[in-house]
Amino acid sequence: MTSTATPDVEPHAAPAAATTVPFSRGYTRYAMWLLLGIYVINFLDRQVINILAEPIKEDLKLADWQLGLMSGLAFAVFYTFLGIPLARLAERKNRAIIIGSSVAVWSGFTALCATAGNFTQLVLYRIGVGVGEAGCTPPAHSLIVDYVPKEKRASALAFYSMGTPIGSLLGLIMGGMIADAYGWRTAFLIAGVPGLIFAALAIFTLKEPRRLMAQHAAQVTANMASFGDTVRYLAKRNTFWFIAFAAAIKAFIGYGHAPFTASFFLRNHSAEIAQLADFWGNVLGIELGPIGFIGLALGVISGAAGTLGAWLGGVIADKYGKTDLRAYMVTPAIASLITIPVYITAVTIDSAAIALLILAVNAFLGTLWYGPVYGTGQSVVPPHMRATAAALLLFIINLIGLGLGPLAVGVLSDLMANSFLGPDGLSVGACKTAVGAAKATCAAGVAEGVRWALIISAGFGLAAFACFWLARRTIREDTVS
Numbered sequence: 001m002t003s004t005a006t007p008d009v010e011p012h013a014a015p016a017a018a019t020t021v022p023f024s025r026g027y028t029r030y031a032m033w034l035l036l037g038i039y040v041i042n043f044l045d046r047q048v049i050n051i052l053a054e055p056i057k058e059d060l061k062l063a064d065w066q067l068g069l070m071s072g073l074a075f076a077v078f079y080t081f082l083g084i085p086l087a088r089l090a091e092r093k094n095r096a097i098i099i100g101s102s103v104a105v106w107s108g109f110t111a112l113c114a115t116a117g118n119f120t121q122l123v124l125y126r127i128g129v130g131v132g133e134a135g136c137t138p139p140a141h142s143l144i145v146d147y148v149p150k151e152k153r154a155s156a157l158a159f160y161s162m163g164t165p166i167g168s169l170l171g172l173i174m175g176g177m178i179a180d181a182y183g184w185r186t187a188f189l190i191a192g193v194p195g196l197i198f199a200a201l202a203i204f205t206l207k208e209p210r211r212l213m214a215q216h217a218a219q220v221t222a223n224m225a226s227f228g229d230t231v232r233y234l235a236k237r238n239t240f241w242f243i244a245f246a247a248a249i250k251a252f253i254g255y256g257h258a259p260f261t262a263s264f265f266l267r268n269h270s271a272e273i274a275q276l277a278d279f280w281g282n283v284l285g286i287e288l289g290p291i292g293f294i295g296l297a298l299g300v301i302s303g304a305a306g307t308l309g310a311w312l313g314g315v316i317a318d319k320y321g322k323t324d325l326r327a328y329m330v331t332p333a334i335a336s337l338i339t340i341p342v343y344i345t346a347v348t349i350d351s352a353a354i355a356l357l358i359l360a361v362n363a364f365l366g367t368l369w370y371g372p373v374y375g376t377g378q379s380v381v382p383p384h385m386r387a388t389a390a391a392l393l394l395f396i397i398n399l400i401g402l403g404l405g406p407l408a409v410g411v412l413s414d415l416m417a418n419s420f421l422g423p424d425g426l427s428v429g430a431c432k433t434a435v436g437a438a439k440a441t442c443a444a445g446v447a448e449g450v451r452w453a454l455i456i457s458a459g460f461g462l463a464a465f466a467c468f469w470l471a472r473r474t475i476r477e478d479t480v481s
Contacts, residue, residue: 023207028147032156034201035140036163038103041195042136043167045110045129046075048175048191050168050259051295052184054266059184060119061432064260064417064450068410071259074123076403079130080395083138087391088227090139091384098139100202106132107195114188137394142387145378146209151318153378154328158314158371162307165367168258169303176262176295181287230381230388237380239471239478240389243329244396246467247373249460250336251401254366256409256457257343260450261359262294267447269352276353297356302363309364314371325479326472328376332369333468336461339365343458347451369468376471380478409453417449 023031049056049071057067090098109128116122140160148156171191178187225233234240265273273290280296281288288296313331320327339362346358374393381389414428421427424441426434428449431442 023147023209027207031147031206032144032159034198034206035099035144035160036166038099038136038198038202039140039160039163040167040170041103041107041198042133043164044171044174045106045167045191045195046133046171047168047258048110048171048187049113049126051172051175051262051291051298052179052187053259054263055179055184055291056122057263060122062119063428063432064263064410064413064446065407066119066410067259067263068256068406068408070119070123070126072255072406073403074126075130075133076398077130078127079134080399080403082131082134083391083394083398084227084388086135087138087142087387090135090142090387091225094208095139095143095387096202096206096208098135099143099206100199100204102132102135103195103199103202104132105135106130107192107199108132109192110195111189111192113192114185138387138391141374141378141390143206143209145383145386151322154317154321154371154375155314157374157378158310158317161314161367161370161374162310164370165303165306165310165363168306169299172262172295172299172303174295176299177286177288177292179295180289180292225385225388227388230385230392233381233385234389234392237474237478239376239474240380240393242467242471242474243373243376244393245400246332246336246464246471247369247393248397248400249464249467250332250366250369251397252405252408253401253457253460253464254405255402256405257454259406260409260413260454261298262291264347264447264450264454265294265352265355266290267443267450269355272352298359301356301360305360306363306367309367310370313368314375316368317372317375325475328372328475329468329472332372333465333472335365335368336464336468340458340461344455347454376475376479380480382480405457409457412456413446413450413453415449416452417446420448421445 053067053071056062057064086098086102106129109125109132112128113122113125116125141157144156144160145153174191175184175187178190270290273294276297277288277290277293280293316331317328342358342365343362346355346362349355349358374390377389377393378386417428421431421442424438424445426438426442426445428446431439431446434442
């Protein structure tokens with residue numbers, strides 16, 4: 001149901017929305033595939049560090065909290081804070097150029113990660129990746145909403161969001177296999193190359209719909225809502241804040257688990273992973289080490305399931321949301337509950353092979369929220385606030401999820417490991433130089449530490465369920481466009 005309340009932002013009234021999509025179906029399809037490709041590269045470059053965590057840890061002598069810092073907070077701080085000013089720029093400037101320039105920047109810094117000689121350098125380069133990626137999704141969301149009709153909005157944004165599992169899939173497979181064959185530095189170098197091609201395609205082939213919207217072009221300056229206008233408008237839309245914090249918690253869990261999932265298997269199932277790597281290497285006719293195998297397995301199983309979940313979440317939202325907008329929130333709410341026992345089973349079962357299959361179920365359930373959340377985030381604001389609203393939504397999601405998730409799980413992993421090592425007079429710090437029997441004790445302690453960090457953090461799914469269910473109660477009143 002559409003709200004009949006008068007707009008809360010005056011005198012910045014929204015320009016009239018276009019009644020038809022601005023481009024042909026063929027071009028819109030091309031643009032959607034190009035934006036998906038860009039988002040795939042976005043997540044490939046963002047997530048490739050996760051499969052490289054163990055070799056980086058061993059090479060640079062790092063603790064788990066340092067892995068969490070460089071894979072999460074170092075990237076997220078600049079990514080989240082720069083997202084808002086870049087979104088403000090996207091409200092009035094050419095979004096295709098902003099997206100293309102951003103791709104070039106983050107791809108360059110990804111390649112530079114290959115040259116890092118210490119922890120500090122790697123953190124600085126990861127910050128550069130975050131700076132570049134800040135200019136991608138807010139303008140892309142705004143662009144997609146202009147490209148497609150309203151009734152296809154959640155599906156279109158879910159299609160774009162498939163870049164998350166696909167990019168993660170490719171990053172895990174490519175990063176793991178290249179790291180096995182040539183080392184982690186080469187994996188970073190190769191990951192940075194494709195983005196330069198996509199940057200050129202975005203700048204030269206993506207069209208800016210505003211050029212065809214004469215009314216918008218004539219009124220853009222006069223009708224431009226300030227950042228304060230947008231915040232005040234959203235302050236009265238409880239749905240926005242409920243979905244933002246629900247998604248932030250889901251991201252906290254997902255991003256928090258990502259850098260440590262491969263580490264979990266390599267620490268807790270090393271013998272079985274080595275056997276599986278030999279078996280599948282012979283089947284596929286390739287050299288496949290433990291890191292390459294776990295990257296391939298996590299990429300194919302979890303990536304494929306996550307892609308299906310992202311797509312299906314948008315389809316379900318658009319199908320059932322036509323008759324009752326509350327349907328947008330039901331699926332992610334229920335999925336948030338089910339993932340808790342599913343994930344805990346995966347990290348406590350004795351078989352690595354079965355655990356990987358269970359994680360596919362978790363990946364499917366864990367991505368169902370993309371389309372409903374991003375579609376709702378664009379539907380509770382008028383058109384001239386969409387890029388800024390998307391940036392605010394991503395700010396909350398990524399600051400809490402990407403910024404704090406990996407660091408929190410890393411710190412928790414070290415704390416839990418210390419609790420297991422304490423009775424033997426050891427600690428995570430002392431384990432860096434341990435030898436003999438002490439080294440074996442350390443290996444068992446850090447293996448249990450990461451397991452319990454993953455279990456404890458999975459329990460936050462209860463809070464996500466509560467937020468989604470609260471959003472279900474207000475979504476009909478808050479939807480305006």
